[in-house]
Amino acid sequence: MPSDPVHIGPHVCGTGHPLVFILGPCVIESPELIHETSSRIAEIANDLGVPVVFKASFDKANRTSIDSFRGPGLERGMAILAEAKERTGLPVTTDLHEAAQAEPVAEVCDLLQIPAFLARQTDLIVASAEAAKKYDRAVNVKKPQFVAPEDVAHVVGKCSEVGFDRMLLTERGTTFGYGRLVNDFQAIPAMKALGCPVVYDATHSVQRPGGKSTGGNRAMVPVLARAAVAAGVDAVFMETHPDPDQAFSDGPNQIPLDQIANLIGDLVRMRSLVLELDAAS
Numbered sequence: 001m002p003s004d005p006v007h008i009g010p011h012v013c014g015t016g017h018p019l020v021f022i023l024g025p026c027v028i029e030s031p032e033l034i035h036e037t038s039s040r041i042a043e044i045a046n047d048l049g050v051p052v053v054f055k056a057s058f059d060k061a062n063r064t065s066i067d068s069f070r071g072p073g074l075e076r077g078m079a080i081l082a083e084a085k086e087r088t089g090l091p092v093t094t095d096l097h098e099a100a101q102a103e104p105v106a107e108v109c110d111l112l113q114i115p116a117f118l119a120r121q122t123d124l125i126v127a128s129a130e131a132a133k134k135y136d137r138a139v140n141v142k143k144p145q146f147v148a149p150e151d152v153a154h155v156v157g158k159c160s161e162v163g164f165d166r167m168l169l170t171e172r173g174t175t176f177g178y179g180r181l182v183n184d185f186q187a188i189p190a191m192k193a194l195g196c197p198v199v200y201d202a203t204h205s206v207q208r209p210g211g212k213s214t215g216g217n218r219a220m221v222p223v224l225a226r227a228a229v230a231a232g233v234d235a236v237f238m239e240t241h242p243d244p245d246q247a248f249s250d251g252p253n254q255i256p257l258d259q260i261a262n263l264i265g266d267l268v269r270m271r272s273l274v275l276e277l278d279a280a281s
Contacts, residue, residue: 009091099127200228216253
């Protein structure tokens with residue numbers, strides 16, 4: 001059976017607990033970018049007193065175009081994330097794409113992330129759950145854009161089958177037609193009913209898939225993030241970059257790094273109100 005709450009490094013994520021934030025650039029563009037963003041995010045976490053997990057991808061393996069920037073790869077990427085973790089004290093996460101990557105990722109990362117397009121891959125789910133169990137980590141599974149929230153129960157079942165219970169489930173929008181994602185916030189209580197803390201991916205939810213590179217509308221991120229917190233999510237995932245318009249991947253939906261603190265403050269206040277209302281009901 002899944003557990004709620006779930007420990008992610010020193011943080012506790014789940015029902016009745018403070019909102020957890022998963023923040024960082026889409027991809028590891030360079031060690032210098034990770035140093036800059038992780039340092040600033042650690043400062044924000046300390047200044048605001050909020051639990052933060054740092055995120056960056058070592059490989060963007062599911063890009064539309066073969067010409068898209070992918071990242072430094074597994075070995076170099078894990079070394080860069082390990083350095084950021086040691087230097088800032090932040091727990092870290094990244095996404096993985098193959099079962100063989102689960103063990104080396106779990107050696108470093110406090111949270112293993114399963115991309116939405118791969119969340120039905122049984123071998124990947126089982127390997128990630130087993131590696132996370134071995135290294136005392138958690139696993140975050142993104143709900144596929146083409147799967148009903150209730151059907152994520154099958155992912156939970158695969159993890160439970162190997163005796164693993166530290167799962168998060170992420171809502172990141174549902175495919176509507178060919179080039180737009182929509183958010184049905186009924187998905188949040190539906191996935192909460194499966195017994196796991198639920199994350200809202202505010203930046204990938206504003207993606208506009210298609211073409212050689214993915215578009216998006218970052219202006220809608222605060223709107224959707226506030227709605228998700230009101231609906232009861234336990235964590236918010238947001239990609240952020242010092243200069244999103246120059247980012248190597250997913251720039252249109254990333255939040256400028258110098259704007260992220262204000263948005264976090266708004267969401268923390270909303271979470272306090274939601275918890276207050278829940279306690280009174």
